[in-house]
Structure formats: C-alpha cells, structure tokens
Amino acid sequence: MGTEIRKTLIKSATLADGRNCDVLIEGGVIQAVAPSLTDTDALIFDASSMILMSGLVDLHTHLREPGKEDSETVLTGSRAGVKGGYVALSAMANTSPVADTAGVVEQVYRLGKSAGLLDVFPIGAVTQGIEGKVLAEIGAMADSVARVRVFSDDGNCVSDPLVMRRALEYVKKFGGVIAQHAQEPALTSGSQMNEGIVSATLGLKGWPAVAEEAIIARDVLLAEHVGSRLHICHLTTAGGVEIIRWAKARGIDVTAEVTPHHLLLTDESARSYDPIFKVNPPLRTEADVMALRHGLADGTIDIVATDHAPHPGESKECEWQEAAFGMLGLEHALSIVAATMVETGLMDWAGVQNRMSVAPARIGGYTDHGRDLAIGAPAHLTVINPKAPYRVDRDQLQSKSHNTPFHGMEFAARVVATFFHGEIVYQDGRGE
C-alpha cells in the first residue's frame, strides 16, 4: 500500500432511505455522498439497482475459537461474516477456555485483527466458566485491549437472581450491558424442542415458552430496580415480545434480539427428527413467528442477531436427543430478513439497516459501526441485490461447518459485496 491512497467510487447506489447516490471512499473513509460524482482515479463499483447500507453488525456469534476449532475459527467465521454482509461480529464467551478473563478476550480480539476481514468484538462471560455462580473478571475484560462492553453466559442462563442483580449493577461502572440467555433451567432440564402439539406427538421433551418468559419478566424488573441495561438474547415467544413491549413502555432500559431462524422456521420442522432443526432456544409455533416479525417491525425487538452456531458433522448426524443445539446464520441472515420482513411488506430497507447495523452497533457500543453514510464515517458498507434469487447449498459455505437448516431453500435478496475500511472484503462470485 505504501503512500498510495486507495479510492473507490460506488456509482448509482440506492441508499436504505431510498435516495439514489454515488459514494466516494478514500483512505477507508467516506469522502463524498452525492447524486452524481466523478473521479477518474477511483476504482468504479457499479451499484445500480443495488441497496447500499451501513455494514451489518452481529451481536451474537459463536466463533468457537479457542477450543472448538474443528467447528469454526475466528478466520473462517470472519469469512462467513463478510459473505453475509457483516463488518462486525460479537464473539460469544462460551469457548474453551471460557472468555472469562482479560487473557482470553484479548486472544480472540487479536485473532480478529489478524484475520483482518472485519471487526471481532469479544463478549465476556458474566460468571466464571459460565457456571452462574461467581462473577468473572468483568472489570479486567472491560479495561483490556478488547474493551469488552457486552457480557453474556450465553449457552447458559444466569439463573440465580442475585448473581444477575449483581452483574447488572456491576457493569454500570463502565456503561456495560448484560446479554441474557433467558432459560429457566429447572423448567427445561433435558428439553429437546418447543413444548406443544408437536412435542406431544413426537415424544420429545418439551422446552416451554414460560421458561423463557419467566426469566425475561424477572430480569426486566431487576434492570428497573438497579437502573441498569439489559439485553435479551434470541427472543422466541409471543409472550416474550409482550413482556419486552410492556417493559419498554415502562421506561426500562432493555433491548432484545431475534435470530433469522426464529423469524422463518417453526417447530413443525422437528417432525423429520432431523437434528439440523435442533436449536436452543427451540423453534416455536407459527403464532410465535408472526409475533416476532411484528415485534421486529414495530421496534419492540431492536435487532436481528444470528446466534451463528457451527457444529461438526457428527454432532448432527445422529439421533435428535444426542445432537448438539445450534445452526449456522451469518451467511444467509440478510436474505432471510429480506424474505420475512421486506418482501412481506412489514419493513423497508431503512428498517433493515436499523435492525442489522445501526441498533446492534449502538447496543454493543461499537462507535465506528452503524454510522450514517456521511462524510467522515468509516467506509463499512454492505451492498445488497434485492432481486438475485439463489438456492442455499450447504456445500458452498464459507463457514467451516455445514449445519445450515436452510439448505435447498430459495431466497431473492443476497449480499453482493462487503466493504471494510473501504476495502472490498467480499464480492459475490469472486474473491470469497
């Protein structure tokens, strides 16, 4: 690179708000946004009939490194991320060892830097070993090079109400947030799928909606009581949406996420007994899916987060109850949000930009992300072709794992390019 200043001119893009603009990028930063720009030195990127938005930010990603490198690494997860249009991922803490010390979060942070495709922001564990008993070194992680602001025991619920209260209070010191995996363990011991008509027929142990809703209700009240900030991971139930709506109306500082798979799939898929559909929290009913979509549209649910959860083949090529929970999400999240929210008329592209870039960056405190496409903003951008139908192929993934439940499904919208600091880190059809 040396002294060379790289310039790219994105031509004829449709911004999320509907404006048609050219965008000039230089030195990794947006230099101009205007209806008609020219620059003879710049590399031209033709974005006619494409949507251009601020780069996608995922607040919930399992990158598996350190410890489960057979499923995913920070590098392969980064490749999957940029293919899905992401410029920032939030690496969940349930690695091996658990990210409960400054040492581990700094390791993950550096692995992200060395992969260099996007920003990897480590999430710290709330409790040591995500065991729910003793607080992890939250302050040390916050003060580390990784500057952790989001803490989660995801995979496990912080089920002890006193531990949850203390964690909520403690992170107020630096404006942190506790991201709760809401699952009352006593109500879900051995659970395999949503408890309801389908589980009754299949003879699979049920995971009742109330086990999620009871924790959400408790935690919004705790957050109110101590005046702290709470984020609810992977909301799945209609009742959960109602509780969040109530809490927000009451002024409680709570945010919530929904995954692409919970926007699209239902517990009916379990009838195949194919554990590719086994996930925690489980796929729910059609009524829940509709409530989640409407909650996302009206802003009750703030963001879409993938809960990208890679697993090796043997973890899914087995009986349902032996199989691991989790499914891939990064590479098809945008397509699924377009299919379930935009193509259904529930949300426009500005809404997508908000729920997948602006709001997750705000919740995570990722100040370089989710910015307006304006002069001086870092050029982290996602280019989407809303009408380029394709069929998902589990053998054509960037992730190291293949456990996508979307194999064979057709989607209309796709990510065609991702810019990170002005560089094209992914472009459809080449340079994957």
Next chain:
Amino acid sequence: MKHLLSIADISRGDAIRILDTATELARVSDTPMKKLPTLRGRTIVNLFAEDSTRTRISFEAAAKRLSADVINFSAKGSSVSKGESLKDTAQTLQAMGADAVIIRHGASGAPARLAACEWMSGAVINAGDGTHEHPSQALLDAFTIRKHLSQGREDLQGLRIAIVGDVLHSRVARSNVLLLTKLGAHVTLVAPPTLLPVGVESWPVTVSYDFDQVLESVDAVMMLRVQQERMNELFFPNAREYSRYFGLNTERLNSLHPGAIVMHPGPMNRGLEITADSADSARSVIIEQVTNGVSVRMAILYLLLAGDTSIEAGL
C-alpha cells in the same frame, strides 16, 4: 413405504391387513410344526439399544417361525453402549447385509433417522423409540381387542377403551391412541394432569382425571406401566396416592361391565398400577397379549419382507 416406523404413517387399510395376516399366521402357531419357510435366507437384526426382554424375544420368535436368520445386537456388550454412533452402527449392519433391522432405542425418532438416512437400505421396524411410538405393541393390542370384542367386525368401530396412567412418557399410549381411533374406537385417557403431555388437547381422545367415572362405560382398560424413575420427578406425591387414584384394584375391577377386558403391555408393577388379583383375574388378557404379539410381529415381518409388493406399497 418399506418400513414400520409409526402408526401415524400407516393407513386404516394397512392396519387391518396386518391384523388379518396375523389371524392367518396365528393358526400356524397353533400347529405342532410352528415354522413357515417364507423368510428363509433373509437376515434380520434385532438392534436393541435399550433394555427389553419381551419385545426382543417376541420379534425373535416371530422371525424364527418365518425361518429368517436372526442376529441379536443388544446394547450391553455391543458398540452402542461404547458410544458408537447410530450412523456407524447402521453402516455396519448394511455391510453385513441385513434385510431388516428391528430397532429399540431410547431416543425418540431413532428409527426414523435410520430409515431416512443413506447409511443403510434395509427395512426398519420400530420396536419402541423413546417416548414416541411402539407400533407393534399397538397392533398386538388392537388384535387382542378385536379378537375379544369386535364380534366379527374387521375394525373396532364403537368400542370404548380407556388408557390409564403415564401417558406423557408412554410410547405404547401414543401408538394406541393413533391406531385404536384409526380403527373406529373411542379412546379415553385417564391420568393425573402431570402425566398428560401439553398438547394432548390436539389428540382425538377424551381426557379424564377420574378413573372411577370412566370405569362403567368402557369395553377395555389398558393400564400403563409407571416407571420407577418417575417417582422422584414430582409427577405425583407418592406411589400410594398414585395407586389410590389411578391403580386398578378389585373394587374398580368389579365396576367394569361384564364383558370388559383388562390389558397391560408389561412388564407390570404389581401393587402399583395394577393389583395382583386384577392382573390375574378372568378379565385379564395380559398373557394372551404376549401370545398375540408373536403372531402380529410375524405378520409385520411377512408383509414387509415376503415380497408381496402390493402390500409393501401400502406399508
């Protein structure tokens, strides 16, 4: 279809064909030379990844009476208990040339996985999977009920049957609800609310919490086994209270109408869900269920493996 995975998969016509075939085959079992040459040279594997004596020996007897070669592959001492995956086991059986696998497994859906996968090509017969289904048990129960109560009809139209006990964890109950209603019977489930699944309201049955109220109006009472491990899982206060409300005792036995029969899939917990004198009473057909099991399982193997394609297509 070439498998028997669940009652949900089979039609009323298939079920009646199995029962009729079992009736024919039962005659063979009554002759001194109990064997038919039908499945000579065919290899059937009994893959039992969960403890079971009666179902395994019943299938084994059925296969042997049809002259098949039977290999018993039980969990204890086999690689299944050493953590070998279902996939590896299936590929091993395929490599050995198994024509059919009779599988008993603790995981609901394990037979369905075996049948849907590309790991093996033989027929799969579900001999009980987790808390999902136990289709051959339901077929032998329907066979027994038909023999006693149908008065020559081919189905169970109009008969009233109570299934009593731990419906939540019972694969026998799930298969029987589907089969008995498919054959025209009216089924009432009797259990404490804790032992009925959430979602039972979608089943084609009546639900009652009061055994005594149901007794007088039923033609057959099917008692379900209460597993020992349920005792400490808060489903009911203790065994004594369970027996008091949901056990079949002499008093309840005497409230049944004269022609009603008493059934149990076995093994019984005498003194818990059924008293010894009820189990051994003249109304009890529990031992006969075991006998009928062999005939019904012969019929299943015969129809799946003996090459009658019109019937195979139906199954």
